[in-house]
Amino acid sequence: MKRNRKAKILATLGPASSSSNIIEAMFIAGCDVFRLNFSHDDIENHRKNVERIRSLEKKYDHSTCVLADLQGPKLRIGIFKNNEEELKKGNTFQLDLNNDQGDQKRVNFPHPEIYENLTPNTILLVNDGRIRLQIIEQGKDFLITEILNDGIISNNKGVNIPDVILPIDSLTSKDKSDLNKALDMGVDWVALSFVQQAEDIIKIKKLIKNKALVMAKIEKPSAVKNIDTILEVADGIMIARGDLGVEMPTEKVPIIQKNIINRCRFFGRPVVVATQMLESMITNFVPTRAEASDVANAIYDGTDAVMLSGESAIGKHPIESVNVMNNIIESVEKDKDNFDLENEEKKFKRKINNTDAITNAAYSIARNAEAKAIITFSVSGQTTMRMAKERAPVQIIGLSPNLTTSRKMQLVWGVNSCHTEDAHNTTDMVKIACTTAKNKQLVKPDDNIIITAGVPFGNAGSTNL
Incomplete structure (x- = not known):
């Protein structure tokens, strides 16, 4: 499809x-x-x-x-006697390990593993930030906070803690x-x-x-x-x-x-x-x-x-x-200014390996030869992903003898991912590439295509052709 x-x-x-x-x-x-x-x-x-x-x-x-x-690991507060309470800016509110139902003064916060990391001035965001609390006193089993805004707090709401790396798995x-x-x-x-x-x-x-x-x-x-x-x-x-x-x-x-x-x-x-x-x-x-x-x-x-x-x-x-x-x-x-690849290339320069060199060359050849597709043979999918990085203006046809690889590549930009038989030699490779592209109507007769692969065939990580 x-x-x-x-x-x-x-x-x-x-x-x-x-x-x-x-x-x-x-x-x-x-x-x-x-x-x-x-x-x-x-x-x-x-x-x-x-x-x-x-x-x-x-x-x-x-x-x-x-x-x-x-x-x-989503952090949550406990439940309230009245299901919800109205909090007023400037008042104090306590989070603790007490399992009793909460009220306007306190509520259970059943995450003892993080209390030591929540020092004074740490901001706690309750219910997607609708309630903001700032810690003013820290204990091993309690946190006293100042309420920073008026709002309603209710049962089992989530708590976000933006500025702390928490010791939780x-x-x-x-x-x-x-x-x-x-x-x-x-x-x-x-x-x-x-x-x-x-x-x-x-x-x-x-x-x-x-x-x-x-x-x-x-x-x-x-x-x-x-x-x-x-x-x-x-x-x-x-x-x-x-x-x-x-x-x-x-x-x-x-x-x-x-x-x-x-x-x-x-x-x-x-x-x-x-x-x-x-x-x-x-x-x-x-x-x-x-x-x-x-x-x-x-x-x-x-x-x-x-x-x-x-x-x-x-x-x-x-x-x-x-x-x-x-x-x-x-x-x-369809907008011709959708992606200016050459400007992006000028910003990003890094040391390249053989696969990088092959995919760079494939992109350059495809552009100069007005090819309609770049076909990648890849057991692991790494060459196909690397080709997608180039954001080539032509379609990428990712071929793999590995069904799991073919499935994974469906997420990757520009890739028409196809599960095919493996090639045993260069003649096989060209035949499989052309047959697949033609049968799936990805290219037309007389279209130019570029093919990348690795020799010997069937080995992951060996792109050199």
């Missing part, structure tokens, strides 16, 4: 979209990657959705991609259980929530053991600060603007988005822009003009993919949400 665009679309499955008919319709409308949100729904529903997604592969001769998004016991089940389902990507530093990614990779690629969700200031070291070890990045917008000033989020996309380009890592992209389509049939501009600007910035969350999971119009996003991307990519 050929897409008429290079940027990809992720769509979250949920109550509004967890049926074979809806999933197939979203796939046809343009969904490239299906996201399973392990913060919601039960394991059996996720398992059934994976089966529904994989059933499309044979019908459409097109690899599908599934991303499992783990919940992560990025994987909860629930996450570890969900991870094992997701890997058993055969998911292609795993997204790790609330990443703070590179070590968080290293830990989960040890558990995954190359069974899936790992995407770091950037939603904390500490992750923004450590973005380069995280990029060194992560396979991809998701800019999760929801929690990021809570923990950082709202006006800084667009700048951070642009900067992270640029860093991902430099490191050759796929990047996803997520959260509230077409939020109004949860209820409305058309998005706001501001939302359309938000999606368009992410494409202009050079993101690999944009993501639908509530729009496709719980919204009234999951299929139309995908269709609208698809149309916006196609419209932007």
Whole structure:
């Protein structure tokens, strides 16, 4: 199935979209990657959705991609006698380990492992920042805070702590259980929530053991600060603007988005822009003009993919949400000024290896020879991802004898990912490349194409041709 665009679309499955008919319709409308949100729904529903997604592969001769998004360590307060309380600016409010129900003076905050790190002047944001508290006194089992604004505080609301790297594992016991089940389902990507530093990614990779690629969700200031070291070890990045917008000033989020996309380009890592992209389509049939501009600007910035969350999971119009996003991307990519690659190349210079040299050359040849496609043979997908980094103006056809690799590459910018037989020699390589491109109607007769591969064939990481 050929897409008429290079940027990809992720769509979250949920109550509004967890049926074979809806999933197939979203796939046809343009969904490239299906996201399973392990913060919601039960394991059996996720398992059934994976089966529904994989059933499309044979019908459409097109690899599908599934991303499992783990919940992560979310901090929460306890419950109140009256379910909620009104807090007044200037008053004090205590968080403690007492299990009694809360009132206007205090509430349970059942996270003893972090109390020592929460020193005076630390800011706590409750309920997505609607309540701001500043610590004025710290104890081993209590925190006395000053209320910085009037507001309502209620049961089990989340707490964000922007300026502190917390001594908590990025994987909860629930996450570890969900991870094992997701890997058993055969998911292609795993997204790790609330990443703070590179070590968080290293830990989960040890558990995954190359069974899936790992995407770091950037939603904390500490992750923004450590973005380069995280990029060194992560396979991809998701800019999760929801929690990021809570923990950082709202006006800084667009700048951070642009900067992270640029860093991902430099490191050759796929990047996803997520959260509230077409939020109004949860209820409305058309998005706001501001939302359309938000999606368009992410494409202009050079993101690999944009993501639908509530729009496709719980919204009234999951299929139309995908269709609208698809149309916006196609419209932007028709703009001749969409992506000025040469200006980007001048900004980013780094030491290159053999694969870099081959892909650079392939891009240059494709541009000068007016080729219609660059075809990459890749067992691991690394050459295909490296080619996508170039943001070549022609389509990239990623061929792999490894079905899991073919599935993973569906997330990557500009890649038409195809599962094929392996080539045994150069003649095989050319035949498979031309036959696949022709059968899938990705090129026309007499079109020029560029092919990259590695000799000997079938060995990962050996791109030299």
